[in-house]
Amino acid sequence: MQQRYDYIIVGAGSAGCVLADRLTESGQHSVLLLEAGGSDMSIFIQMPTALSYPMNTDKYTWQFETEKESGLDGRQLHCPRGKVLGGSSSINGMVYVRGHACDFDEWEEKGAAGWNYQACLPYFRRAETWIQGEDKYRGGNGPLGTCGGNEMELNLLYQAFIDAGQDAGYPKTEDYNGYQQEGFGPMHMTVEKGIRASTSNAYLRRALKRSNLTLMKGVITRQILLENNTAVGVEFEKSGKTIEARANKEVISSAGSIGSVQLLQLSGIGPKAVLKNAGVELKHELPGVGENLQDHLEVYFQYHCKQPITLNGKLDLVSKGMIGAEWLLTRKGLGATNHFESCAFIRSRKGLKWPNIQYHFLPAAMRYDGQAAFDGHGFQVHVGPNKPESRGTVSITSADPHAEPEIKFNYISTEQDRQDWRDCIRLTREILSQPAMDTFRGEEIQPGEEITADEDIDRWVKENVESAYHPSCGCKMGSDNDPMAVLDEQCRVRGINNLRVVDSSVFPTIPNGNLNAPTIMVAERAADMILGKPMLAQESVPVWIAPEWEEKQRINPPLRTLDSFLNE
Numbered sequence: 001m002q003q004r005y006d007y008i009i010v011g012a013g014s015a016g017c018v019l020a021d022r023l024t025e026s027g028q029h030s031v032l033l034l035e036a037g038g039s040d041m042s043i044f045i046q047m048p049t050a051l052s053y054p055m056n057t058d059k060y061t062w063q064f065e066t067e068k069e070s071g072l073d074g075r076q077l078h079c080p081r082g083k084v085l086g087g088s089s090s091i092n093g094m095v096y097v098r099g100h101a102c103d104f105d106e107w108e109e110k111g112a113a114g115w116n117y118q119a120c121l122p123y124f125r126r127a128e129t130w131i132q133g134e135d136k137y138r139g140g141n142g143p144l145g146t147c148g149g150n151e152m153e154l155n156l157l158y159q160a161f162i163d164a165g166q167d168a169g170y171p172k173t174e175d176y177n178g179y180q181q182e183g184f185g186p187m188h189m190t191v192e193k194g195i196r197a198s199t200s201n202a203y204l205r206r207a208l209k210r211s212n213l214t215l216m217k218g219v220i221t222r223q224i225l226l227e228n229n230t231a232v233g234v235e236f237e238k239s240g241k242t243i244e245a246r247a248n249k250e251v252i253s254s255a256g257s258i259g260s261v262q263l264l265q266l267s268g269i270g271p272k273a274v275l276k277n278a279g280v281e282l283k284h285e286l287p288g289v290g291e292n293l294q295d296h297l298e299v300y301f302q303y304h305c306k307q308p309i310t311l312n313g314k315l316d317l318v319s320k321g322m323i324g325a326e327w328l329l330t331r332k333g334l335g336a337t338n339h340f341e342s343c344a345f346i347r348s349r350k351g352l353k354w355p356n357i358q359y360h361f362l363p364a365a366m367r368y369d370g371q372a373a374f375d376g377h378g379f380q381v382h383v384g385p386n387k388p389e390s391r392g393t394v395s396i397t398s399a400d401p402h403a404e405p406e407i408k409f410n411y412i413s414t415e416q417d418r419q420d421w422r423d424c425i426r427l428t429r430e431i432l433s434q435p436a437m438d439t440f441r442g443e444e445i446q447p448g449e450e451i452t453a454d455e456d457i458d459r460w461v462k463e464n465v466e467s468a469y470h471p472s473c474g475c476k477m478g479s480d481n482d483p484m485a486v487l488d489e490q491c492r493v494r495g496i497n498n499l500r501v502v503d504s505s506v507f508p509t510i511p512n513g514n515l516n517a518p519t520i521m522v523a524e525r526a527a528d529m530i531l532g533k534p535m536l537a538q539e540s541v542p543v544w545i546a547p548e549w550e551e552k553q554r555i556n557p558p559l560r561t562l563d564s565f566l567n568e
Contacts, residue, residue, distance in 0.1 A: 004246045005032040005214065007530070008234055009254055010221045010263060012037075013087020014516055015503040015523035016254035017199035018127075020215075021143070021207040022527035030212045032245055033204075034219045034236060036062075037084035040200050045090050047327050048191050049335045054091040055469075060084040061091055064258060064407055066467075071390070071412040077467045079295075079407055081256050085217070086200030088256065089516050092469070094196055094338045095360065096146045096188040098124055099511030099518050100181045100345070101543040102354040110508035111479030113489040114535075115525075117543065122536035123524040124177075124517065129192075136541050137178035143202040144520060145192025149341040156309060157363040157379050158186070158342040160436050165344050167434035169556035171546075176345060180544035181512070182355050187343035190516065194331030199520060222401045224251055224267040224499060226283050231499035237401075250498045250530060254523070257471040257505045261290045261394040262405045264475065264486075269496065271395075278396045284495050288484035292476050293392035294510040295409050296358075296468035298384035299461065301428050302365045304442030305377040311339060311364035312377045339363065340382075344431075345512065348385065348423040350553045353545060355512055356387040357424055365445060378445060383428050384468060385420035386512040388412075394474050407471075412461070421461045422454055430558060433565035449566075470515045475505040490529045491522075502526040 007023050009016050012035035020033045037060060040046075044053035045060065054060045064079040082088035101117035108116040125139035131147040134140025165184030166172055173183035190197040207213050216238060225233040225244065233246035253260040264270055268283030270290060275282050305312075314323065314334060327335025339362055345355035365378025392409035412418055425447060432441060443449075447460045475493075478485025485494060491506055493499040504519045511518055528535055546555060 003032070003243070004248060005030045006247070006249045007252060008032045008034070008245055008247045008250075009252045010034050010234060011087060011253065011255040011259060011503065012085050012200070012204060012215065013082055013254060013256055013503065014089040014199050014519040015526075017086060017089075017202075017204040017207070018520055018523035019252060019254060019502060019527055019530070020213055021203035022524070023530065024207050024210045024213045027210065027212055029249070031214070033213065033215045034221055034234070035085060035215065035217050036220055037082070038217050040085040040090045040198065045084070045086075045198070046195050047324070047335050048094055048189070048194070048196055048338050049323065049327070051093055051338055054084070055080050062258070064404060067406055067408040069409065069411050071410060072462045072465065075462070077409075077411075079258070079467060079471060080469060081258055081471075085204060086198035088469075089190070089198040090196070090200055092516055093340065093514070094189045094191055095340055095514045096177065096190050096517050097358075097513030098177045098521070099513040100354040103509070103511035107477070107508045110476075111482050111485060112477040112508050113479070115477070115489065118538045118540060119535070120521055120525065121539045121541065123521045126536065127520050127524050135178070136539070137175070143206070144190060144199075145197040145202065146188050147191055148186050148188055149191070149337040155341070155363040157305070157440060158361060160440055161342050161344075161361045161381070162186075163436035164431055164434040167436050167559040168431045169554040169558045170344065170346055171555055176343065177517075179542060181345050182347070182544065182546060184344040185342065187340050187360065189338050189340065191336065191338070194327065194336035220401055221255070221263060222266065224253070224263065224269075226267065226496065229284060229495060230497040247498065250500060252530070253499075253501045254503045256503050257474055258394055258405060258407065260501050260503055260505045261474040262396055262401075264289050264493070264501070265396045265405075266399065266401055269493065274395045279399045280396065286486055286494060288476065288478075288486045290394040290474050291391070291484055292473045293394055293407075293409060293471065294388060294390075294473040295392070295411070296384055296386055296388075296470040296510065297411060297465045298382045298468045299465050300366075300380045300446065301383055301425075301432070302378055302380040302445040303432065304365075304445060305379050305440050306442045307440055308377050309363070310377040310379055311362075346427065347546070347549065347553055348420055348427060350549070350551055353549050356385055356420065357383065357427070358386050358513060359383050359428075374445065378442075379440070381428060381432070382468070383424060384465070385417070385424055386510070388417050388420075388510070389414040390417050409471075411465075418458060422457045425451070425457050425461070426562065430562040430565075433562060434558065434560055468514075470510065472504040472510050472515055473507045475501045476508045477506050478508060491526045500526065500530065
């Protein structure tokens with residue numbers, strides 16, 4: 001069987017659904033969208049509070065594991081990736097964080113010409129409908145619905161956490177996706193009218209109404225077909241048959257941060273040694289494919305709560321049933337939120353221009369699988385440094401497209417990364433010890449008050465840290481003189497005609513935040529590039545930078561120092 005389309009997109013995930021929509025919008029181009037997974041029409045995907053289920057369900061997820069990580073004393077970490085319509089936007093925590101403006105300026109400094117913040121901002125705005133309305137920073141009529149959660153039913157702990165940050169000397173921010181990221185404030189999510197706003201819901205649903213889009217599910221893409229260093233199509237498996245589809249214009253890999261690396265390497269594009277080891281014929285040597293891999297790590301910092309107001313009181317079957325029933329009937333209540341409704345972004349040391357530590361606050365004490373951490377009430381923050389120095393690799397080990405690639409992040413492999421974690425633990429404990437938390441804060445569950453010395457913090461972090469599920473940067477954009485750049489600034493694979501990569505693997509560096517929002521922005525921007533449209537005009541909006549960032553770690557001294565708290 002052979003079929004022909006103008007564009008072939010591999011992967012119906014956070015980026016692929018955006019591209020499928022934008023490339024078919026005019027009706028002038030035929031598009032084939034290939035997806036390994038199936039339908040996303042499950043209550044566990046669509047109901048925001050059920051977020052822990054799809055991530056741990058094999059039907060919806062590539063259940064990758066890292067290699068043994070030497071920086072974590074040989075632990076292997078879980079690295080799930082979406083295998084369903086919407087990709088990882090259908091299994092993620094729905095947290096909407098664009099990243100700091102300086103993250104995108106850093107992309108340009110690293111060789112991704114034209115990807116500075118003021119150039120990216122119009123595409124963030126084009127993608128979004130912010131529930132509070134359009135302004136210079138936020139979008140008002142885009143496909144992606146974003147909101148601040150259950151603002152009428154906010155748990156008291158959300159505000160207490162924001163107040164504690166101010167007690168500790170940090171600023172408050174009204175909108176971390178707008179003028180000022182740094183500080184403490186309400187958190188935003190990709191939820192619209194109580195339903196997960198995945199890219200499948202936001203973009204693909206409307207695109208599938210067009211006759212020029214063909215979607216094929218349950219497909220394993222074997223390789224990109226190359227002729228004379230030009231991508232001419234793809235070879236894939238469907239229902240036991242091997243099929244070729246040809247592209248008149250371009251092939252676009254949106255297979256994700258792991259999948260795009262894997263697909264390029266299976267197609268003979270990548271580092272010579274990796275392909276030789278896997279038994280794949282080298283078609284085009286590109287040493288950066290699979291290098292520069294980055295991720296965020298996080299820990300759960302947990303406390304008992306002295307008041308019975310946390311979500312730990314809602315984890316029994318009766319409560320879950322009532323929450324589910326209210327959501328099914330009204331799309332409201334505790335089922336309509338991811339429960340991350342306050343957050344913070346801080347700098348861990350002076351001399352940093354923009355934040356490198358992120359907090360998600362949760363009014364419950366939970367395990368990674370969504371189960372209660374202990375009997376009684378508690379709260380926690382998910383926290384970790386977001387600008388790691390450590391770099392890893394993705395490498396195929398076989399020519400078999402069904403074989404999982406080898407993933408190694410080299411987590412916490414530099415001295416600065418280790419120091420960032422020590423600072424992170426101490427600063428977090430100081431924030432949660434502020435007066436605003438006094439009426440709620442019971443004893444520290446973990447790390448535990450005895451974890452104070454560098455060596456104890458290092459050991460506890462190694463034993464307890466988990467991935468925040470933000471793998472990225474393995475097919476980075478870069479300049480002509482960067483031998484490790486996989487793509488040019490138009491997301492085109494260097495040395496191969498008619499082939500692009502568009503997903504989170506294209507990031508030169510990982511941003512300070514969750515990855516769904518910047519991935520959608522990249523796809524919106526790449527769509528204009530692919531279609532040859534003029535780019536949206538750059539903005540010229542102000543961005544808040546801490547006025548004394550070179551001399552001060554925060555804007556004010558804390559009301560209560562950690563030493564004074566421990567000595568009380």
